[in-house]
Amino acid sequence: MNERKENQGGVTVLTEGSPWRLLFLFSLPLMAGNIFQQMYTVVDTAVVGKVLGVDALAALGAVDWLNWLTLGAIQGFTQGFSILMAQRFGAGDYGKLRQTAANSIVLAALCAAVLTTASQALAGTAVDLLQTPGEIRPISIAYLRIIFGGLPIVMAYNLAASILRALGDGRTPLAAMIVASLTNIALDLLFVMGFRWGVQGAAAATLMAQCLAAGYCIWRLSRMEVLRLSREDWVLSAPLCGRLMWLGSPMAFQNTIIAIGGMIIQTIVNGFGVAFIAGYTAANKLYGILEVAATSYGYAMTTYAGQNLGAGKVRRISQGIRAGMVIALATSVVITALMLAFGRLILSFFLPAGAEASAEALGVGYQYLSLMALCLPALYVLHVTRSCIQGLGNTVLPMVSGMSEFVMRTGGALTLPPVIGETGVMIAEVLAWFGADLILAPSYFFVMKRVRREMPEDH
Numbered sequence: 001m002n003e004r005k006e007n008q009g010g011v012t013v014l015t016e017g018s019p020w021r022l023l024f025l026f027s028l029p030l031m032a033g034n035i036f037q038q039m040y041t042v043v044d045t046a047v048v049g050k051v052l053g054v055d056a057l058a059a060l061g062a063v064d065w066l067n068w069l070t071l072g073a074i075q076g077f078t079q080g081f082s083i084l085m086a087q088r089f090g091a092g093d094y095g096k097l098r099q100t101a102a103n104s105i106v107l108a109a110l111c112a113a114v115l116t117t118a119s120q121a122l123a124g125t126a127v128d129l130l131q132t133p134g135e136i137r138p139i140s141i142a143y144l145r146i147i148f149g150g151l152p153i154v155m156a157y158n159l160a161a162s163i164l165r166a167l168g169d170g171r172t173p174l175a176a177m178i179v180a181s182l183t184n185i186a187l188d189l190l191f192v193m194g195f196r197w198g199v200q201g202a203a204a205a206t207l208m209a210q211c212l213a214a215g216y217c218i219w220r221l222s223r224m225e226v227l228r229l230s231r232e233d234w235v236l237s238a239p240l241c242g243r244l245m246w247l248g249s250p251m252a253f254q255n256t257i258i259a260i261g262g263m264i265i266q267t268i269v270n271g272f273g274v275a276f277i278a279g280y281t282a283a284n285k286l287y288g289i290l291e292v293a294a295t296s297y298g299y300a301m302t303t304y305a306g307q308n309l310g311a312g313k314v315r316r317i318s319q320g321i322r323a324g325m326v327i328a329l330a331t332s333v334v335i336t337a338l339m340l341a342f343g344r345l346i347l348s349f350f351l352p353a354g355a356e357a358s359a360e361a362l363g364v365g366y367q368y369l370s371l372m373a374l375c376l377p378a379l380y381v382l383h384v385t386r387s388c389i390q391g392l393g394n395t396v397l398p399m400v401s402g403m404s405e406f407v408m409r410t411g412g413a414l415t416l417p418p419v420i421g422e423t424g425v426m427i428a429e430v431l432a433w434f435g436a437d438l439i440l441a442p443s444y445f446f447v448m449k450r451v452r453r454e455m456p457e458d459h
Contacts, residue, residue, distance in 0.1 A: 013090075013168060013307065014026065014090075014168055014303060014304045014307045014308065015090055015307050015308050015311040015313055015316070019304070019316060019319045019320040019322075019323045019324075020323040020327070022304065022320075023297070023300050023301070023304060023320060023323055023324050023327065024327055026168065026170055026300045026303070026304070027170075027293075027296045027297050027299075027300040027327075028170075028296075029170035029171045029173070029174040030165070030170045030173070030174070030295075030296035030299050030300060031292060031293055031296035032174050032177075032178075033170070033173045033174035033176070033177040033178075033296075034177075034292040034295055034296050035289075035292055036174070036177035036178050036180070036181035037177050037180075037181070038288040038289055038292055039181040039184070039185070042285055042286075042288070042289070043181075043184060043185050043188050044060070044184075044188060044202040044203075044205070044206060045057065045060065045281070045282065045285045045350050046349050046350050047188045047189065047192050047193065047202060048060060048192065048199060048202055049278070049282070049350040049351055050349075050350075050351075051192055051193055052192070052198060052199065054274060054275065054278045054351070054358065054361065055135065055136050055139070055274060056136075056139055056198070056199055057278045057281055057282070057350065057351070058133075058136050058274045058277040058278045058281065059132075059136035059137075059139035059140045059143065059199060060139075060140070060143060060199060060202075060281065061266075061277050061278065061280060061281025061282075061284065062127075062130060062132045062133070062136060062140050062266065062270055062277055062281075063126075063127060063130065063132065063140045063143065063144055063266075064262075064266070064281065064284060065130075065259055065262035065263040065265075065266050066123075066126055066127070066130070066144060066263065067144070067147055068255075068259045068262060069256060069259035069260070069263065070115055070119050070147075070148065070151055070154075071154060072252070072255025072256060072258065072259050073111075073115060073252045073255060073256055074111070074112070074115065074151065074154055074155050074158050074252075075158055075251075075255060076248060076249075076250075076251035076252030076253070076254060076255040076256070077107070077108060077111050077248040077249075077251070077252045078104075078108060078155070078158040078159045078161075078162040078248070079162055079248075079251055079302070079390070080244070080247035080248025080249070080250070080251040080252070080390075080395055081100075081104035081107065081108070081159070081162065081244050081247065081248050082104075082162035082163055082165065082166040082302075083166075083247050083302065083306050083390060083391060083393060083395070084100050084243065084244060084247060084393075085097055085100050085101060085104070085163060085166040085167070085306075086166040086167075086302070086303050086306030086307050086310065086391065087306045087307070087309055087310035087393065088100060088310060089166060089167050089168075089226075089307060089310065090306060090307030090308060090309065090310030090311045091310035091311060092311075093310075094226050097226065097227070098226075098227060098228070098229055098230070098233045099232075099233045099237065099240065100240065100244070101163060101227055101229065101233070102229050102233040102234045103236060103237060103240050103241055103244060104159065104163075104244055105159065106234070106236060107241060107244055107245065107248075108155050108156075108159045109152075109155075111155065112151055112152040112155035112156075113152075115151050115155075116148065116149070116151045116152060119144075119148040119151065120145070120148050120149065123141060123144045123145060123148060124141060126263075127140050127141055127144070129263075129267070130263060130266055130267050130270060131267050131270050131271060132270055133270060133274060133277075135274075136274070139198070139199055142198070142199060142200050143199040143200065143202070143203050146200055146203035146204055146207065147203050147206070147207070149207075150203075150206075150207035150210070150211075153207055153210050153211050153214055154210060156214040156218065157176075157210050157213050157214035157217060160214060160217035160218050160221055161173040161176070161217055163221060163227075164217060164220065164221065165299050165302075165303055166303055166306065167224070167226070167227075168303060168307070169220075170299075170300075172216070172217055172220045173213075173217060175216065176212070176213035176214075176216040176217050177213060179212055179213070179216065180209040180210060180212045180213035181209065183205075183208070183209040183212055184205050184206055184208075184209035187201075187204070187205035187208055187209065188201070188202055188205045190205075191204060191205050192205075246395075247393070247395050248395075249395075250395040250396050250398070250399035251390065251395050251398065251399070253399055253402075254395075254398055254399040254401070254402030254403075255402070257399075257402045257403055257405070257406045258402050258405050258406060258409075258432075260406065261405060261406040261409040261410045261432070262409070264409075264410045264413060264414075265409060265410070265413045265425055265428060265429070268413050268414075268417065268425055269425055272422055272425075275360040275361045275364070276360075276361070276364050276422060278351065278358075278361040278364075278365075279347075279360070279361035279362060279363065279364030279365035279368070280364060280365065280368060280425075281350075282347050282350040282351065282361065282362075282365040283347065283364075283365040283366075283368040283369040283372070284368075285350065286339075286343070286346065286347070286369055287372065290335060290339065290372060290373065290376060290379070291379055291380075291383070293328070293331045293332075293335065293380075294328060294331075294332070294379055294380045294382075294383035294384070295383060297324055297327065297328045297331075297380070297383060297384055297387075298383035298384060298386065298387035299387065300324070300387075301320065301321065301324050301383075301384050301387040301388045301391060302387040302388070302390050302391040303391065304317075304320050304324075304391065305317050305320065305321075305387075305388045305390075305391025305392050306391040306392075306393075308320065309391065309392055309393065309451065312455050314448075314451055314452055314455050317388070317392070317448070317451070318448065320388075321384065321385070321388045321444070324384045324388070325381065325384050325385075328380040328381070328383070328384045329377055329380060329381070331380065332376040332377045332379070332380040333377070335373070335376060336373045336374060336376050336377075339369055339370070339372075339373035340370060340373055340374075343366055343369045343370060343373065344362065344366045347362055347365040347366055347369065348362060350365075364422070367423070367426065368426045368429075371426050371427065371429075371430060372426075372429065372430060375430040375433060375434075378430070378433040378434050378437055379433045381437055381440075382401075382433055382436050382437055382440060385437070385440040385441065385443075385444050386398045386401060386436070386440055388444060389440065389443055389444055389447050392447050392448075392451060394443075394447050397439070397440075397443040397446070397447065398440070398443075400439055400443070401435075401436040401439040401440045401443070402436070404432075404435040404436050404438065404439045405432040405433070405435055405436045406432075407435065408428070408431040408432045408434070408435030408436075409428050409429060409431065409432035409435075410428070411428075411431075412424065412427055412428030412431045412432075413425050413428040416428060
């Protein structure tokens with residue numbers, strides 16, 4: 001029996017009202033929050049490139065995928081855990097919602113401990129496997145040591161934000177990101193430009209800012225009546241933990257596979273010289289800006305699908321993905337136009353003026369950015385479709401799409417450069433998006449057919 005509706009201050013129910021309006025309005029604070037979160041890496045990159053030079057910028061780019069490897073695993077677990085919370089919130093079963101939240105916190109803490117230990121132990125070996133140029137290797141390792149040491153902070157923020165989004169609260173993560181981003185900018189300027197701490201200062205600024213974001217989100221969660229945890233909620237349930245890991249592990253594995261593919265590409269990129277690495281890195285930092293709306297629509301779609309599945313409203317799920325797809329594609333066209341028009345100017349902010357290597361890096365960066373911008377609709381289709389499938393409780397098929405990304409990305413990177421040169425590495429990235437879409441489109445119809453069979457009528 002579901003509990004009586006409680007005070008849900010701060011949360012949003014997505015099972016009633018226009019799907020178009022709900023998805024768009026719910027996405028807006030997520031989008032703004034993601035933009036401020038992207039400012040972490042953008043400001044770090046800009047300050048490092050302008051103040052410390054091309055070598056330091058290349059050092060960060062050379063190990064960028066190692067950073068994403070750990071972050072992707074963390075996001076996979078936390079987003080997977082939140083799927084079950086969204087479904088139980090949509091069903092109005094707040095007792096099981098609280099138990100799920102408490103068990104998720106314990107599992108997340110264990111995952112953070114394992115990831116921190118493993119990443120610190122393997123950092124040096126991983127940098128060597130990426131064939132990082134010798135002149136920037138010490139800078140890369142110094143940066144990674146600090147970033148990896150702060151993984152528990154990253155886990156705390158991502159779990160708290162995922163729980164908030166599952167309950168329909170996109171405003172709290174936005175407020176947290178605004179404060180954290182401004183803090184990160186101030187600390188970047190202080191640590192890198194003022195104290196001259198180098199890339200270590202940029203890493204420390206990022207972690208300290210994210211600690212603020214995590215603290216604020218946790219504080220907000222503690223004030224929600226629907227999540228007032230009791231001692232009984234903290235008792236670990238083997239079936240519940242197993243189900244949470246069944247949801248989270250494929251998503252973590254999916255992100256890990258994507259990151260490994262990126263690392264293989266980075267190994268190839270690292271062989272093209274420091275100027276190419278710097279230009280490729282600058283464009284990759286804008287990758288986050290390119291997909292910021294797609295990620296936001298994806299978060300909204302996961303919550304929307306999860307809540308409506310929990311409420312048994314199957315017809316609204318179909319309506320929602322149609323609305324989400326139209327909104328996403330329209331947004332991708334606008335971003336494409338902006339990047340083609342202003343991309344070169346934006347990229348110049350990451351590179352020191354006047355240096356010959358900077359001019360070469362700028363040319364590389366704009367070529368890569370333009371290619372990604374032109375293929376952006378495929379990336380937006382990927383995010384909306386994958387997130388809907390995940391919200392419906394199937395994280396295995398999205399994992400398969402991640403494997404397809406891996407095959408297309410690494411296959412393209414290994415075979416195209418010998419034929420068409422350095423441009424082949426850039427093409428490999430967009431090939432990965434199309435490879436994932438080929439898996440996700442039929443997967444959505446397969447999952448929805450099963451859902452309709454299990455829930456033939458809305459109720």
